[in-house]
Amino acid sequence: MAEAEPTVVADRxxxxxxxxxxxxxKGTAAxxxxxxxxxxxxxxIREVHAVKDVxxxxxxxxxxxxxxxxxxxxxxxxxxxxxLLPPExxxxxxxxxxxxxxxxxxxxxxxxxxRNVVLGCLxxxxxxxxxxxxxxxxxxxxxxxxxIDLPMSTYSSGMAARLKFAIASAKTHDILLVDEALxxxxxxxxxxxxxxxxxxxxxAGTVFLVSHSLDVVLDTCNRALWLDKGVLRLDxxxxxxxxxxxxxxRA
Amino acid sequence: xxxxxxTDPGALAERYGLTRSSLxxxxxxYLRELWSRRRFVAGYASARxxxxxxxxxxxxxxxxxxxxxNATVYYLAxxxxxxxxxxxxxxxxxxxxxxxxxxxxxRCMTEGSRSLAxxxxxxxxxxxxxxxLPLAYVLNELNQMLVSTALLLVVVGVTDGLAxxxxxxxxxxxxxxxxxxxxxxxxxxxxxxxxxxxxxxPFVTRTWLYVSGIxxxxxxxxxxxxxxxxxxxxxxxxxxxxxxxxxxxxLLDEHTANQLPHAWAIAxxxxxxxxxxxxxxxxxxxxRYGRG
Numbered sequence: 001m002a003e004a005e006p007t008v009v010a011d012r013x014x015x016x017x018x019x020x021x022x023x024x025x026k027g028t029a030a031x032x033x034x035x036x037x038x039x040x041x042x043x044x045i046r047e048v049h050a051v052k053d054v055x056x057x058x059x060x061x062x063x064x065x066x067x068x069x070x071x072x073x074x075x076x077x078x079x080x081x082x083x084l085l086p087p088e089x090x091x092x093x094x095x096x097x098x099x100x101x102x103x104x105x106x107x108x109x110x111x112x113x114x115r116n117v118v119l120g121c122l123x124x125x126x127x128x129x130x131x132x133x134x135x136x137x138x139x140x141x142x143x144x145x146x147x148i149d150l151p152m153s154t155y156s157s158g159m160a161a162r163l164k165f166a167i168a169s170a171k172t173h174d175i176l177l178v179d180e181a182l183x184x185x186x187x188x189x190x191x192x193x194x195x196x197x198x199x200x201x202x203x204a205g206t207v208f209l210v211s212h213s214l215d216v217v218l219d220t221c222n223r224a225l226w227l228d229k230g231v232l233r234l235d236x237x238x239x240x241x242x243x244x245x246x247x248x249x250r251a
Numbered sequence: 252x253x254x255x256x257x258t259d260p261g262a263l264a265e266r267y268g269l270t271r272s273s274l275x276x277x278x279x280x281y282l283r284e285l286w287s288r289r290r291f292v293a294g295y296a297s298a299r300x301x302x303x304x305x306x307x308x309x310x311x312x313x314x315x316x317x318x319x320x321n322a323t324v325y326y327l328a329x330x331x332x333x334x335x336x337x338x339x340x341x342x343x344x345x346x347x348x349x350x351x352x353x354x355x356x357x358r359c360m361t362e363g364s365r366s367l368a369x370x371x372x373x374x375x376x377x378x379x380x381x382x383x384l385p386l387a388y389v390l391n392e393l394n395q396m397l398v399s400t401a402l403l404l405v406v407v408g409v410t411d412g413l414a415x416x417x418x419x420x421x422x423x424x425x426x427x428x429x430x431x432x433x434x435x436x437x438x439x440x441x442x443x444x445x446x447x448x449x450x451x452x453p454f455v456t457r458t459w460l461y462v463s464g465i466x467x468x469x470x471x472x473x474x475x476x477x478x479x480x481x482x483x484x485x486x487x488x489x490x491x492x493x494x495x496x497x498x499x500x501x502l503l504d505e506h507t508a509n510q511l512p513h514a515w516a517i518a519x520x521x522x523x524x525x526x527x528x529x530x531x532x533x534x535x536x537x538x539r540y541g542r543g
Contacts, residue, residue: 005267011260055260083272084375084541093264094272097378108295108373110302119298122291123379125284164376 004059007175007206008081008098012090015051015076050076052230053090058223063197063207065217065238067245068227074210077227078177081208096174099124101165113148113155113163114139120167134170141196142166143189162189169196176200177208194220214242275538278531284380292383296390318399321354322347329466338471340505344407348502349465351399352495356431357456358392363435364442364449367540374541381540382533385439389432396424407502419501427494429522433529440533443540463491468509487511490521 050073058064066074079085080092082100108116117138121131139148142163144155152160169176178197197207197220211217217224217238224241226234234241264270276284304311326346329335336342366384367374374381400420407417442448464472469492473483486492496514499506 006263006269009260009264009269011264057260057263079375081272083274083378083538086273086538091261091264092272093261093269095267095269098272099378100376108298108302108370110305111298115294115298119291119294120377122288122294123373123377123383125287125379128290168376 004061005095006057007060007062007095008056008058008208009093010054010056010081010090011093013051013054013077013080013092014049014088014090015073015080015085016047016049016088017076017085050230051080051087051227054227054230054232055090056225056232056235058206058208060206061201062223063201063209063221065221065224065242066208066210066227067212067214067217067224067242068233072227073230074227075179078179078208078210081175082177094175098175098177099168099171099173100177101168101179109153110151112151113142113144116152116163117148117167120164121170124168124171126171138166138170141169141192143192158186158189162193165193165196169193169200172200172203173205175206175208177210179210180212190216214246218242273538275534278534281380281382281534281537285382285386288379288383291379292387292390295383295387296394299387299391300394314395314398315402318351318354318395318402322350325350325466333466335467339468339509341407341410341503344403344410344503345468345499345506346466347403347406348498349463349495351396351403352427352498353460353463353465353491354399355392355396355427356434356491356494357460358395359389359431359435360438360456361449361452362392363388364438364452366435366439367443368446368449371541381537382436382530385435385533386432388439389428389435392431393424393428400424403502411502411504414502414504416501420498423494423497423501423518426497426518426522429526430490430494430518433522433525433527436529436533437525440536444536459489459491462486463489463495464511465495469511470509484512487513488517490518490525493518493521 052073054077066077068074076085078100080087081094082098083092083094084100108119111119114135117135118131121134121138122128126134142148142159142165144159144163147155147159152163155163165178176197194216197209201207207220209217209221221238223236224234224238225232226241226245234244275281300311304313307313309316326343330342330346336345339345363385366388367381370384374384404417404420438448438452464486469486470483473486492511493514496511497518500510500514
């Protein structure tokens with residue numbers, strides 16, 4: 001794959017974001033007023049340097065597993081590739097739009113599953129006749145069955161994740177970013193979604209997969225990035241990186 | 252590293268035509284993208300209307316009941332208790348037109364200020380022009396406004412009879428909708444980054460409600476108070492007063508004594524300014540929505 005064309009280039013990316021770290025102090029109206037009078041920034045806002053100086057190049061046809069411990073910046077990196085989080089310094093270049101698939105992102109919860117399918121496809125810019133054509137396929141792939149008429153708020157988290165994966169993967173994306181989506185599905189759905197990821201790869205797309213399941217990474221990815229506290233520890237063939245990661249986890 | 256490139260990453264990206272992932276599209280690309288998602292706007296608006304009334308037993312009957320009940324409350328408070336109807340012949344139609352027109356803009360602003368915050372998960376899942384969401388909210392309110400206007404026409408038809416001038420309600424609503432799109436986009440952006448605005452807005456709109464001449468005739472009130480002539484000229488620049496006035500001109504026969512100066516011109520001016528300004532203002536932050 002050395003001759004392949006690059007689809008994602010990360011050039012010394014640093015990502016810093018602000019989080020509201022719970023209520024600092026007593027959190028009463030009086031303390032809030034005092035803070036405003038003294039012109040202090042909210043003490044509860046903390047800066048997190050989530051990704052530190054990460055550089056890599058991904059190519060067409062790559063399926064890249066992103067591994068590392070909780071809080072090592074994996075999801076943050078994915079969101080930056082998707083263009084949802086600006087790097088503090090450095091740059092991420094992508095060919096075409098990247099679609100992010102996460103388990104936490106709900107869609108329109110008070111709407112039924114079928115409306116979510118149609119609206120999701122419309123939002124992605126799919127023409128109406130294509131939606132009509134693909135609708136059955138999407139619903140069938142999600143495996144939601146008769147629940148498709150019910151509001152998404154009644155779905156279990158696994159069902160919601162499946163439907164979202166089905167909708168977002170209905171369109172061929174140049175770059176697909178998958179955040180733990182496979183872990184939530186049942187065994188049968190896992191097999192199906194792994195197959196879909198392989199298909200997407202063959203359609204000359206690039207897939208990034210954040211997962212704690214090293215088996216899934218070994219099965220679906222040809223390459224892996226190991227992030228440790230925001231630093232890129234290792235970038236290489238999936239088997240090598242996973243082996244090094246397991247070794248360090250045991251040590 | 253097996254994929255180490257000898258060249259500089261930026262140059263490599265440029266050679267293969269890659270672009271920065273968080274880059275705002277140019278204004279004309281953005282407008283074209285928006286146009287291509289027009290079915291999403293319509294679909295989202297209708298889904299939202301459906302979801303809004305799905306839990307209520309009376310369902311979408313509330314679309315008719317809400318404006319009626321609103322009008323009744325204001326009629327009792329101002330028409331009966333405070334007696335502000337002096338000098339206005341068809342007070343019911345006068346009041347209804349004011350309330351309905353005002354509510355349209357007010358709801359657009361307050362609801363629109365939350366249009367992005369409430370859809371963060373959708374924004375973080377799919378890529379689409381963010382302005383579609385505030386636009387869908389305006390479409391919702393326009394839908395409600397059309398129901399309200401139909402109600403108003405029934406009232407005027409019963410009390411005053413039909414008239415050709417009713418047709419002027421159409422351009423009046425078009426102008427107001429343009430204004431509302433602009434305002435909704437502005438407040439959608441503000442509401443996303445300064446969520447305190449959502450708490451503050453109800454007070455702002457309520458103050459606006461009382462100075463817009465909804466319950467009483469502004470010119471009559473000012474004459475009573477012996478206010479100088481320029482005061483009415485200044486108050487006439489209030490966009491809400493202008494939008495209310497052009498609807499009243501279209502519907503009420505006797506609305507000549509109470510009308511405001513240059514209402515059509517002022518209404519049209521505000522529409523263009525708000526629409527263009529709102530779009531520009533919203534678009535300039537397009538690459539920042541949904542972050543946190």
